[in-house]
Amino acid sequence: xxxxxxxxxxxRYRPEQDKEPxxxxxxxxxxxxxxxLDALNYxxxxxxxxxxxxxxxxxxxxGSCGYKIDGEPKLGCxxxxxxxxxxxxxxxxxxxxIERDLVVVIDDFVEKLQSVKPYIIAKxxxxxxxxEYIQTPAQLKAFKQYSMCINCLLCYSACPQYGLTNQEFIxxxxxxxxxxxxMDSRDVGRSARxxxxxxxxxxxxxxxxxxxxxVCPKDVDPAxxxxxxxxxxxxxxxxxxxxxxxx
Amino acid sequence: MQVIDADIxxxxxxxAGLRAAxxxxxxxxxxxxxxxxxxxxxxxxxxxxxxxxxxVVKANDSLExxxxxTVSGGDWLTDQxxxxxxxxxxxxxxxxxxxxxxxxxREGSGHVxxxxxxxxxxxxxxYAADKTGFHMLHTLFQTSLKYPSIxxxxxxxxxxxxxxxxxxxxxxxxxxxTGEMKLFRGKSVIVxxxxxxxxxxxxxxxxxxxxxGMAMAYRAGVPLKDMEFVxxxxxxxxxxxxxxxxxxxxxxxxLLNKDNYRYLQDYDLGPATPTPVLKSMELGPRDRLSxxxxxxxxxxxxxxGKWGDIVWLDMRHLGEKLINERLxxxxxxxxxxxxxxxVTDLVPVRPVVHYMMGGIHTxxxxxxxIAGLYSAGECAxxxxxxxxxxxxxSLGELLVFGARAGRFAVEHAKTVKAxxxxxxxxxxxxxxxxxxxxxxxxxGKQRVSQLKRExxxxxxxxxxxxxxxxxxxxxxxxxxxxxxxYRDVTLEDKSSVYNTDLYQTLELGAMIECAETxxxxxxxxxxxxxxxxxxxxxxxxxxxFLKHSMAYYNPNGDPRIDYHEVxxxxxxxxxxxxxxxxxxxxx
Amino acid sequence: xxARRPYMRTMSKTSWFMTHARFKTYMLHxxxxxxxxxxxxxxxxxxxRLAKGPEAWEAWLSFIKHPLVVVISLIAFAFFVIxxxxxxxxxxxxxxxxxxxxxVDGKLIIGGHYAALGAFSLFVLILAGVA
Ligand SMILES: Cc1cc2nc3c(=O)[nH]c(=O)nc-3n(C[C@H](O)[C@H](O)[C@H](O)COP(=O)(O)OP(=O)(O)OC[C@H]3O[C@@H](n4cnc5c(N)ncnc54)[C@H](O)[C@@H]3O)c2cc1C
Ligand code: SF4
Ligand code: FES
Numbered sequence: 001x002x003x004x005x006x007x008x009x010x011x012r013y014r015p016e017q018d019k020e021p022x023x024x025x026x027x028x029x030x031x032x033x034x035x036x037l038d039a040l041n042y043x044x045x046x047x048x049x050x051x052x053x054x055x056x057x058x059x060x061x062x063g064s065c066g067y068k069i070d071g072e073p074k075l076g077c078x079x080x081x082x083x084x085x086x087x088x089x090x091x092x093x094x095x096x097x098i099e100r101d102l103v104v105v106i107d108d109f110v111e112k113l114q115s116v117k118p119y120i121i122a123k124x125x126x127x128x129x130x131x132e133y134i135q136t137p138a139q140l141k142a143f144k145q146y147s148m149c150i151n152c153l154l155c156y157s158a159c160p161q162y163g164l165t166n167q168e169f170i171x172x173x174x175x176x177x178x179x180x181x182x183m184d185s186r187d188v189g190r191s192a193r194x195x196x197x198x199x200x201x202x203x204x205x206x207x208x209x210x211x212x213x214x215v216c217p218k219d220v221d222p223a224x225x226x227x228x229x230x231x232x233x234x235x236x237x238x239x240x241x242x243x244x245x246x247x
Numbered sequence: 248m249q250v251i252d253a254d255i256x257x258x259x260x261x262x263a264g265l266r267a268a269x270x271x272x273x274x275x276x277x278x279x280x281x282x283x284x285x286x287x288x289x290x291x292x293x294x295x296x297x298x299x300x301x302x303v304v305k306a307n308d309s310l311e312x313x314x315x316x317t318v319s320g321g322d323w324l325t326d327q328x329x330x331x332x333x334x335x336x337x338x339x340x341x342x343x344x345x346x347x348x349x350x351x352x353r354e355g356s357g358h359v360x361x362x363x364x365x366x367x368x369x370x371x372x373x374y375a376a377d378k379t380g381f382h383m384l385h386t387l388f389q390t391s392l393k394y395p396s397i398x399x400x401x402x403x404x405x406x407x408x409x410x411x412x413x414x415x416x417x418x419x420x421x422x423x424x425t426g427e428m429k430l431f432r433g434k435s436v437i438v439x440x441x442x443x444x445x446x447x448x449x450x451x452x453x454x455x456x457x458x459x460g461m462a463m464a465y466r467a468g469v470p471l472k473d474m475e476f477v478x479x480x481x482x483x484x485x486x487x488x489x490x491x492x493x494x495x496x497x498x499x500x501x502l503l504n505k506d507n508y509r510y511l512q513d514y515d516l517g518p519a520t521p522t523p524v525l526k527s528m529e530l531g532p533r534d535r536l537s538x539x540x541x542x543x544x545x546x547x548x549x550x551x552g553k554w555g556d557i558v559w560l561d562m563r564h565l566g567e568k569l570i571n572e573r574l575x576x577x578x579x580x581x582x583x584x585x586x587x588x589x590v591t592d593l594v595p596v597r598p599v600v601h602y603m604m605g606g607i608h609t610x611x612x613x614x615x616x617i618a619g620l621y622s623a624g625e626c627a628x629x630x631x632x633x634x635x636x637x638x639x640x641s642l643g644e645l646l647v648f649g650a651r652a653g654r655f656a657v658e659h660a661k662t663v664k665a666x667x668x669x670x671x672x673x674x675x676x677x678x679x680x681x682x683x684x685x686x687x688x689x690x691g692k693q694r695v696s697q698l699k700r701e702x703x704x705x706x707x708x709x710x711x712x713x714x715x716x717x718x719x720x721x722x723x724x725x726x727x728x729x730x731x732x733y734r735d736v737t738l739e740d741k742s743s744v745y746n747t748d749l750y751q752t753l754e755l756g757a758m759i760e761c762a763e764t765x766x767x768x769x770x771x772x773x774x775x776x777x778x779x780x781x782x783x784x785x786x787x788x789x790x791x792f793l794k795h796s797m798a799y800y801n802p803n804g805d806p807r808i809d810y811h812e813v814x815x816x817x818x819x820x821x822x823x824x825x826x827x828x829x830x831x832x833x834x
Numbered sequence: 835x836x837a838r839r840p841y842m843r844t845m846s847k848t849s850w851f852m853t854h855a856r857f858k859t860y861m862l863h864x865x866x867x868x869x870x871x872x873x874x875x876x877x878x879x880x881x882x883r884l885a886k887g888p889e890a891w892e893a894w895l896s897f898i899k900h901p902l903v904v905v906i907s908l909i910a911f912a913f914f915v916i917x918x919x920x921x922x923x924x925x926x927x928x929x930x931x932x933x934x935x936x937x938v939d940g941k942l943i944i945g946g947h948y949a950a951l952g953a954f955s956l957f958v959l960i961l962a963g964v965a
Contacts, residue, residue: 016743016839017742033584033585044747049694049740050739055454056292057290057292057294058453059295059490061378062286064290071854098840098842099744099745110401113389117393118392120390128343128346132359133346135357136355137354140350141936143350147385150294160845163850164847164850177389209860214856221927223927224927224928224930227924227927228928424838425838426837427836742837743836743837744837
């Protein structure tokens with residue numbers, strides 16, 4: 001296997017001893033097929049046990065390993081070294097407070113996720129004995145893309161609105177998830193979610209920079225979901241004005 | 248130390264833990280639930296499951312078929328009362344998941360679709376493309392947000408269970424962001440901490456699967472059952488160990504040796520039909536397929552690649568459309584990690600450690616021998632998996648037994664009065680003292696990464712797909728040595744905030760404890776059954792070993808291994824038949 | 835809170851867009867709308883002049899023929915084109931059209947918009963008697 005040596009510049013911040021973050025450079029001998037996460041693990045195992053970062057699955061599905069790599073929000077386990085030069089800069093995701101090193105505080109996101117009521121709100125409870133809801137492949141397709149989000153938060157890191165509003169904006173992933181349930185044929189909860197979506201911090205805060213959809217590793221296209229939600233939200237508003245009432 | 252009181256404490260928020268929490272919340276909304284997890288729930292390793300979850304739903308299927316497949320798949324080491332209950336309850340659970348929004352793949356009619364899976368006679372595996380576990384986990388997590396009684400403690404590393412007078416009263420856990428230890432007191436405690444695949448070097452298991460809960464229960468006096476049964480999945484990507492789901496073969500993929508020959512036909516799994524037949528060839532059970540790989544490698548029939556021995560997984564004949572629709576993640580992973588596009592290329596694969604059949608001993612109500620202590624999911628051993636789990640039975644298991652754990656924990660909580668405060672507090676102080684001592688220890692020369700590597704390699708070498716007395720004795724010695732040196736590990740990071748050096752060190756301790764139960768149980772089981780294959784004892788021995796191994800903790804030495812009867816109700820042990828003789832349906 | 839001291843990095847309200855090429859492009863795009871607005875204003879002004887009478891109209895015509903105004907108009911036109919393109923590009927995201935199990939290909943939707951734009955422009959030109 002071919003070896004290669006890289007310089008890994010990692011933003012360090014240890015709240016108990018550092019006043020503010022600084023870059024520390026590690027020299028890492030790497031295998032050709034490694035990802036950035038492998039290089040970080042090499043540092044942790046062989047060079048510096050004080051470096052902290054989150055990871056688990058190593059197969060881009062748990063969403064733990066979002067870092068800013070060479071200026072772009074990426075999953076560490078999906079950032080192949082072959083696509084980078086010999087100097088790689090790894091920083092914590094933007095727009096979140098740094099807890100320590102590459103670990104950021106995501107409490108705010110978790111609250112936002114909860115605020116959009118991300119669960120089926122059914123018309124009436126169906127007995128289990130009555131079997132499953134009928135949902136055609138076409139009905140599934142209507143929301144499937146928006147159910148693929150792994151909560152990696154790359155989109156929040158890329159979204160200037162989230163940063164500029166001091167985390168007030170509900171943000172791409174949570175809004176996409178709300179849209180996912182709104183589009184599900186089993187759900188009738190759109191009006192219950194409407195006050196969150198249509199609020200000042202909801203879909204209308206989005207200025208369609210579109211960065212979220214560019215960085216999303218799962219092709220969720222949150223920007224698209226938000227624009228669609230704007231449309232339904234506007235229609236809901238208009239219909240409620242003329243007294244027809246929405247879903 | 249801060250004390251947090253709850254009625255039910257649940258450790259682990261993967262599929263099993265979340266299902267248990269919802270069951271508690273639904274059974275009695277007035278109960279306070281503390282749900283602890285060392286990672287945010289959606290990071291739990293259930294998210295990695297790709298293939299699907301088995302449950303009888305189609306007209307051509309029957310509970311009896313599912314029962315028989317599971318019992319014979321487990322080489323009769325399954326408890327048949329548990330399997331019976333499991334096959335009876337699982338479909339209801341899967342429908343419940345559907346009602347909660349799980350995006351199951353569908354037939355044109357709008358009913359859920361099922362796919363073929365290894366060792367199953369009939370197609371009965373429900374799936375959500377090739378991200379079944381991911382969708383199940385997120386559905387459960389999001390649904391759990393509905394219930395105000397579930398209070399989550401995300402990124403809390405649980406260190407010890409508090410057990411006194413034969414009953415469990417809670418646990419101690421470190422809040423990772425502050426480094427502060429807290430005492431969680433509860434009337435019932437449910438451990439749902441997942442598997443321990445990380446004790447091996449080459450595994451599909453994520454970083455968090457370090458057997459913490461198994462080790463906690465073990466130290467608290469609960470036996471670990473059938474730990475020698477470690478499942479190798481036949482198709483891992485070489486290098487990274489990333490899994491290519493059994494769905495690849497279910498959809499019709501072939502396994503080829505270096506001569507492009509479908510070698511499984513030489514191992515009583517044939518005939519080699521062009522389209523898949525259930526329980527035959529590539530749809531045989533995992534133990535048999537992984538063993539066939541090992542034999543091929545001994546015969547020099549595997550391919551020597553840059554990653555060592557591999558065979559080929561050929562999916563080219565499935566076509567781009569089917570691969571994109573049913574196996575999109577597989578395509579993504581293969582292209583990214585081994586630069587092979589399944590649509591046009593052969594994909595290199597080899598067996599990889601995947602699942603622990605063994606775990607915390609429980610009965611069919613998910614109860615352990617310690618009053619008030621329950622366990623479900625991969626960390627538990629009921630056992631429905633016996634000597635070899637069938638693919639797509641464990642996602643079902645975590646639903647059925649997760650829910651049962653929740654319900655029985657509620658029943659138990661009703662009978663409990665307040666815990667004995669003084670003793671509980673003293674134990675918690677002990678647990679804290681151990682962590683403090685670890686921080687104070689200095690000058691030790693042992694590195695966590697080095698010890699882990701030694702443990703990993705010796706398990707792979709001595710306790711892998713095939714074992715024998717010598718290899719096992721060698722491994723026993725290495726593990727004992729690692730365990731002794733572990734006492735000399737010094738933390739290089741002495742800080743409080745998100746100290747991952749600390750957690751990796753604690754995890755290594757848990758892994759060593761799990762590893763010793765695996766290797767000692769394997770050493771004493773002088774027969775070959777399911778995933779436990781001894782080169783020096785090649786036959787199954789029902790006279791002496793139709794029994795569960797039970798490993799008991801011994802603080803000063805090797806675990807004590809005892810045995811426990813297997814529950815047999817209607818299926819008497821027989822030969823496991825696959826291939827033409829199994830009469831599987833065309834997939 | 836204990837030993838915690840989460841570090842909040844600040845985002846400059848006035849120069850955040852200089853931090854990434856993607857934001858610079860976005861900002862340029864947004865700023866360019868000033869030119870588009872200017873041009874609109876110019877056109878509307880033209881309408882008013884036309885309504886006022888031939889003299890005003892003649893003055894306006896000679897004004898827009900001034901080289902400087904021509905240059906500004908050309909720039910504005912270029913931005914118009916860019917805005918149209920980026921707007922069209924976004925349409926398939928904002929307006930998915932589902933047919934059975936598939937979404938209509940984004941390129942088709944975009945193509946449809948260009949076709950409609952072309953047809954409409956031609957119609958206007960015919961009305962204006964140019965073509
Ligand atoms: C790649 C892969 C594919 C698979 N595919 C399938 C499939 O197709 N079908 C199938 O049936 N099965 C499959 N399996 C098996 C199945 O996914 C697992 O057995 C199952 O998901 C385990 O779920 P769990 O809830 O028991 O544990 P996990 O999901 O692993 O959750 C464990 C939880 O415990 C917590 N925890 C652990 N230790 C601590 C601690 N010390 N303190 C606090 N919290 C702790 C973790 O944070 C986590 O929340 C697959 C497994 C893998 C690895
Ligand atoms: S929408 Fe995409 S980028 Fe955002 S959290 Fe989800 S998966 Fe990550
Ligand atoms: S480690 Fe799970 S997404 Fe990267």
